[in-house]
Amino acid sequence: MRILITSVLLLYSFNAAxxxxxxxxxxxxxxxxxxxxxxxxxxxxxxTTPGHIExxxxxAVNGHPILVxxxxxxxxxxxxxxxxxxxxxxxxxxQVNGSYIIEPGxxxxxxxxNFSVCISFFRHEHGLIFQVAEECDxxxxxxxxxxxxxxxxxxxxxxxxxxxxxxxxxxxxxxFTNLTYDLDIAELYEGQSAADAIQQNIPLLxxxxxxxxxxxxxxxxxxxxxxxxxxxxxTAKSNGNTVSQTEVxxxxxxxxxxxxxxxxxxxxxxxxVKSDQPAYxxxxxxxxxxxxxxxxxxxxxxxxxxxxxRTLERIAFSxxxxxxxxGQNLINIDLSNNPSFEDKHFYLLxxxxxxxxxxxxxxxxxxxxxxx
Numbered sequence: 001m002r003i004l005i006t007s008v009l010l011l012y013s014f015n016a017a018x019x020x021x022x023x024x025x026x027x028x029x030x031x032x033x034x035x036x037x038x039x040x041x042x043x044x045x046x047x048t049t050p051g052h053i054e055x056x057x058x059x060a061v062n063g064h065p066i067l068v069x070x071x072x073x074x075x076x077x078x079x080x081x082x083x084x085x086x087x088x089x090x091x092x093x094x095q096v097n098g099s100y101i102i103e104p105g106x107x108x109x110x111x112x113x114n115f116s117v118c119i120s121f122f123r124h125e126h127g128l129i130f131q132v133a134e135e136c137d138x139x140x141x142x143x144x145x146x147x148x149x150x151x152x153x154x155x156x157x158x159x160x161x162x163x164x165x166x167x168x169x170x171x172x173x174x175x176f177t178n179l180t181y182d183l184d185i186a187e188l189y190e191g192q193s194a195a196d197a198i199q200q201n202i203p204l205l206x207x208x209x210x211x212x213x214x215x216x217x218x219x220x221x222x223x224x225x226x227x228x229x230x231x232x233x234x235t236a237k238s239n240g241n242t243v244s245q246t247e248v249x250x251x252x253x254x255x256x257x258x259x260x261x262x263x264x265x266x267x268x269x270x271x272x273v274k275s276d277q278p279a280y281x282x283x284x285x286x287x288x289x290x291x292x293x294x295x296x297x298x299x300x301x302x303x304x305x306x307x308x309x310r311t312l313e314r315i316a317f318s319x320x321x322x323x324x325x326x327g328q329n330l331i332n333i334d335l336s337n338n339p340s341f342e343d344k345h346f347y348l349l350x351x352x353x354x355x356x357x358x359x360x361x362x363x364x365x366x367x368x369x370x371x372x
Contacts, residue, residue, distance in 0.1 A: 019044045020121045022135040034085035041081045049076045051123040060114040066097040110141045145171040146244035147236045153280040154249040159256045166214040167234045181210040182235040194248040197231040224253045272359040281363040285336040291329045295353040307346040315340050343367045
């Protein structure tokens with residue numbers, strides 16, 4: 001009996017002398033399970049402390065647990081130790097609230113919303129487990145930047161019976177594993193919205209598990225018909241699980257002779273917009289745009305990319321001779337003799353100012369002799 005009391009007193013004395021402090025390092029932009037394990041452990045004792053870490057993702061309002069993760073047993077040396085998920089593998093996850101959709105894998109995505117994150121350290125000693133530290137924080141899991149459609153432009157008139165469909169991947173791409181795409185094309189009937197056409201109509205084409213971000217309309221698929229309007233959409237998937245979808249865009253197949261003629265340099269100026277989805281513009285022989293220089297920059301910082309080039313080639317173009325003023329700038333550049341701009345190609349103009357803002361314009365370039 002005396003030995004048992006002595007052992008308990010020694011254990012209590014050791015437990016009192018051992019202190020492990022948990023400091024979460026939950027950075028903005030957290031979207032995956034593995035990011036929940038970024039933390040610092042501070043062992044203030046002079047001894048190595050064995051134990052394990054548990055992370056509980058909970059409802060931000062009521063604190064009810066949603067997902068529980070348990071790392072492997074580890075030894076925490078005296079001093080400060082930087083911790084991440086790779087140091088604690090294999091991590092066992094248990095979903096305790098079925099109202100949320102959470103990917104089962106260790107690198108799966110977290111659900112969107114506001115959550116509490118409680119990190120606890122449990123010390124192992126003489127076959128017993130004691131919780132010696134807990135720290136909670138709050139996170140917001142925001143939507144990812146979805147994939148973005150590029151070509152054909154929304155509400156455009158296409159003359160090629162087998163057009164090329166292209167899009168940009170969701171961001172950040174580094175967070176995805178085995179990223180693939182589904183392409184859906186459906187005919188748009190009178191009185192329907194583009195979204196209804198995709199959701200309700202029988203697909204004219206459904207291509208799944210695409211790994212590239214462009215696809216030529218297959219010659220083996222049902223032929224697109226002139227004077228009919230079509231809707232299309234891209235669904236991005238990671239390991240077979242849907243990540244996000246694009247907007248639904250439309251296009252109409254037209255014969256070249258049915259497209260009205262447009263005279264050069266009579267088109268209006270198109271305003272640059274601070275958006276990832278700038279509007280479509282038609283530019284004939286001249287590049288005409290409006291930019292309001294609120295930042296007061298004295299030089300242009302503009303890049304133009306050929307969207308018909310799969311490598312998104314940057315067009316060589318000098319802006320040194322074009323003045324920029326505070327306030328409104330109306331730019332009208334003659335490109336009729338510039339061989340870098342090809343007829344019926346689509347381009348993206350991107351301006352970066354001193355405020356780190358990006359202003360964009362997407363346009364189709366036409367040469368007057370080829371315009372009807």
